[in-house]
Structure formats: structure tokens, C-alpha cells
Amino acid sequence: MAEIITVQEAVAKVKQGDSLGTSGFLGVSAPIELIKGLVEAGTNELTLVQPVTGYPGEEHDVGKLAENRQIKKFVGAHTGTSKSFNKQFLAGEIEVDYVPMGTVVEMIRAGGAGLGAVVTPVGIGTLQEEKQDKIVRNGKEYLIYDPVNLDVAFVKANKADKYGNLYSFGTAKSISLELALASKVVIAEVDEIVEVGEIEPTDVTVPGILVDYIVQGQTEEERYDYYRELWGRNNMLKGDA
Numbered sequence: 001m002a003e004i005i006t007v008q009e010a011v012a013k014v015k016q017g018d019s020l021g022t023s024g025f026l027g028v029s030a031p032i033e034l035i036k037g038l039v040e041a042g043t044n045e046l047t048l049v050q051p052v053t054g055y056p057g058e059e060h061d062v063g064k065l066a067e068n069r070q071i072k073k074f075v076g077a078h079t080g081t082s083k084s085f086n087k088q089f090l091a092g093e094i095e096v097d098y099v100p101m102g103t104v105v106e107m108i109r110a111g112g113a114g115l116g117a118v119v120t121p122v123g124i125g126t127l128q129e130e131k132q133d134k135i136v137r138n139g140k141e142y143l144i145y146d147p148v149n150l151d152v153a154f155v156k157a158n159k160a161d162k163y164g165n166l167y168s169f170g171t172a173k174s175i176s177l178e179l180a181l182a183s184k185v186v187i188a189e190v191d192e193i194v195e196v197g198e199i200e201p202t203d204v205t206v207p208g209i210l211v212d213y214i215v216q217g218q219t220e221e222e223r224y225d226y227y228r229e230l231w232g233r234n235n236m237l238k239g240d241a
Contacts, residue, residue, distance in 0.1 A: 002164025002188070002211045007037040010187045010215045014038060017072075018151035019047040021108065021179045022062060026081060027055025029172035030062070031154040031189040032226065033217040039064045047073040049108065049148055050175070051101045056081035057234030066094070075148070077101035100128070103145055105175055110147035112181025118145040153183035155206065158220070159199055160190040164208030167199045180210040189217040 011034060014020060024030035048071050054063040059082065065071050066084035073095040079085035088094040099107070106118045119142045123129065132143040155176045157166035166188055168176060180186045188211050218226060 001162065002160070002208055002214050004162070004193065004214045004216075007033050007215050008041075010034060010213055011037040011041045011043070013185050013187065013213070014041070014043050014046070014152050016043055017045045017047075018043075019049060019149075020152050020154065021049050021150045021175070021183065022154040023156045023172065023174045023176045023179060024061065025171050025174050026052055027057075027061045027063075027230075028227075029156050029168075029170065029174065030054070030060075031156040031187075031217065032061060032223075034154045034187060034189045034215060035061050035064060039068050039070070042068070042070065044070040045072045046070055047075065049075040049104070049150060051077050051104050053079050053082040053085050055230070057230070059084055060230060069093075073097065075099060076104055097131075099145065104148075105178060107145050107148040108150070108175060108182045109178045111149040112178055112183075115147055117147065119143075120145070148182060150179065150183040152185045152187065153179035155179055155186060155188045155211075156217070157188050157190045157206065159192045159194055160188055160211070160214045161194050161196045161199050161208070162214075163196050164188070164211035164214060165196075165199055165204045166190070166206040166208075166211060167203050168205045173205055177206050177210075180206045185213075186211050187213045187215060189215045191217060191220045191223060 054061045059067045063082040075097045089096050100122045110118050121142050123143045124141050135142050156172050157168045159167040
């Protein structure tokens with residue numbers, strides 16, 4: 001059974017030098033409170049592994065970790081949405097391993113599935129060939145990428161029951177299941193904690209057996225207001241000039 005803990009207790013599970021993955025995409029459906037808590041804790045030398053860095057308007061989610069200089073290395077498809085990531089990368093202050101977006105997800109999935117490698121034609125004919133081993137099968141070239149296993153995953157969900165079963169919809173699904181399978185410690189930040197049985201088995205997106213801890217995050221209404229204010233500040237709401 002997953003344990004319900006505070007944000008402060010949850011971020012204390014992340015140790016200096018750990019590898020970390022968070023769910024969401026470009027800041028949408030990000031585990032906001034967990035990331036805020038980790039920024040306040042100041043835990044550093046982290047390796048962040050996920051498809052992209054964060055929200056493209058201001059430092060909001062994982063960009064805050066970079067802004068606070070807590071990231072040692074980033075593995076993902078691009079850093080273009082974060083000024084802090086880019087500035088530190090160009091200054092040689094942060095290591096970045098650029099990997100195609102879908103390939104990053106496959107690397108995480110492979111880690112969780114216990115596979116030995118990701119074999120893909122993506123990257124053939126590009127600079128990726130300089131970094132990866134290459135093989136030929138049936139007359140076609142493929143690049144080989146190592147699987148990824150993580151120390152900690154921050155997973156955002158809309159609901160959790162007290163056994164840790166998670167329900168997510170939309171962008172909140174993103175790579176939640178892949179992260180949960182590939183990580184030693186899985187911490188879910190949720191809008192709502194409900195009783196066992198209130199989530200239909202067919203609606204479970206991450207089974208409770210994979211979830212170690214649950215944190216109460218913003219409610220759905222609070223999260224709506226948060227994003228409306230965030231996007232409004234950056235003129236990203238429909239109808240804004």
C-alpha cells in the first residue's frame with residue numbers, strides 16, 4: 001500500500017546525485033508542488049531524464065530546478081524552452097545528452113521492462129551516429145541506445161486511491177507508467193485522494209503496486225487557476241493579444 005506523506009517528506013526521498021524523471025509535457029500536468037518542494041530543499045547534482053525541459057513561457061516547472069542550479073545533467077530531446085538550461089549548457093555548466101524525443105521515452109520504457117537496449121533507425125544520418133553504436137539488420141541500419149532506470153519519479157495524476165492506484169487523463173498520462181516502471185522510488189502528486197474502490201479498475205493508469213508515496217497537490221480548481229494565471233502572464237490564453 002502506498003504511503004500518504006507531505007511534500008517535504010516526499011522531496012527528502014531525493015538525494016544528491018540522484019536521477020529524476022517527472023511526468024507532464026512542456027509544463028502541462030507537471031507535478032508542480034513536488035518540484036517546488038525540491039527547489040526549496042535545494043538537493044543538487046541531479047540528472048534529469050525526460051523528453052523536454054519545461055514550459056516555454058517562463059521558468060515554471062523543471063526549469064525552476066535549472067534556475068536554482070540543481071541539475072548536473074539533462075537527457076532529453078531539447079532545452080529550447082528553458083533559458084536557464086540553455087544558458088548553463090552554453091556556458092559549459094550543465095551536461096546535456098540530446099536524444100530524440102520518442103527515443104527517450106523508449107529508453108525509459110526499456111529500463112522498466114528489463115530490456116537490454118533500444119534499437120531504432122531514428123537518428124541515422126544525423127549527429128546521433130557519432131554517439132551511438134550502429135548495427136545492420138536485414139540490410140537496414142539501426143542505432144543502439146541504453147535503457148534508462150531512475151532513482152526517483154515524480155508522477156502527476158488526477159486521482160489516487162489509498163492503495164496508490166492512479167487515474168490520469170489527457171497530458172497527465174504522458175510517460176507516467178513508463179516512469180513508474182523504471183524508477184526505484186515513485187511519488188505521485190494528485191489532485192484528489194479517494195477511497196479504495198472509487199476508481200474503476202479499467203480507469204487505472206498506473207497500478208498501486210508501482211507507487212510508493214502519494215502527495216496531495218493542488219486541487220483541480222487550484223490547478224486550473226494556477227495555469228490560467230501562468231498562461232495569462234505570458235499571453236498564451238486564447239483571445240490574448
